[in-house]
Amino acid sequence: MTVLYIDSDAALTQFCQDIQDSHWLAIDTEFLREKTYYPQLCLIQIANDDVIACVDPIAVKDLTPLLDLLYQPQITLVFHAARQDLELLYLLKNALPQNLFDTQLAATILGDGDQIGYGNLVKQRLNVNLDKAHSRADWTQRPLSAEQLEYAADDVRYLRELYHQMSADLEKQQRTEWLKEDFSALANADNYIADPETIWRKIRGAGKLKGVQLAILQQLAAWREQRAIDRDRPRRWIIKDEVMLDLARFAPEKIEKLSQIRGLEARDIERNGRAIIDVISKAKQTPPEAWPILLKPEPLSNQQEALIDALMALLRKFCDEQSVTPIAVASRKDIEKLVRGETELALLQGWRYQIVGHHLTAFIDGHLSVTADIQQIHTKEV
Structure with a gap:
């Protein structure tokens, strides 16, 4: 296909x-x-059956005709690992399409x-080996070679085949409804908006700070983000x-x-030194009651750790019986939250609760017995 x-x-219209x-x-x-805060859009690949x-x-100055089309509610947009593509669409339109299908989630x-x-x-389902030669290409450079365009086209050429095959499998296994909630979560704009006031929580090592130190980190992170x-x-x-x-x-x-701070270069101090000192000075004036708090859960007991291990084994068992990848249902962190008594978990809702969650809660409540041999784990309601 050409x-x-x-x-x-004109061609886009x-x-x-x-x-x-x-x-x-x-x-x-x-x-x-690599060199920007916002992703630089370099190419958009689109395909249907024809x-x-x-x-x-x-090269195209006005993408409005394409964006208007992509946001039509009657059109399902098919992605693989949609999050970064959706971020780009959000930046272009300040909104997200709502009718999605993600082959990675499926x-x-x-x-x-x-x-x-x-x-x-693609290899697993279609037995096709894709060329990876241009995976690290600089897509900002023009002109694009014929090989680059073919490489880019392959990203949607086989995506449409995956969509047909996987959507049929979902229908056959009566799992189409399972994904609707997950696809809706992908289309939540909050996933693509960085809040300068809370971005500090993503800094690894923040948990080692306390008190006014966290107030300083919070305000420095907000300043850096802006x-x-x-x-x-x-x-x-x-x-x-x-x-x-x-x-x-x-x-x-x-x-x-500032020169005593390891990793802060002279050029950084020259460019941002005054602003950094001003932010720190302001943050130090934050009253204690306004200091941000990082809640640290109590350490798990040995018995709780053992319970988590047992629940993880049951998670794998029930997922294997349903041919579902365990992480799609729950992570170890989710199981830890369950053991700590949290109830606002995806594991306890919808299809996840139906195939796994209710078994795990039954085990915790003493209503599911577990035995094992060298072949498998056996469970029985009691």
């Missing part, structure tokens, strides 16, 4: 008119994010594996995480003291 290369507004009656569209993107197209967003409840890559899924956005540069290019932790820990009061 791959269309669309590099003009015509293409969108030609495919406007589609019930579904396979979509993928190529982007670069056509494959590579849309060049660098793979977890069809027994194909956890977070399986596109190439592995600075990165304004300059469209990666956060780490403004200040690295480990430097942020030391700034919060030692709270220098003068610019001259």
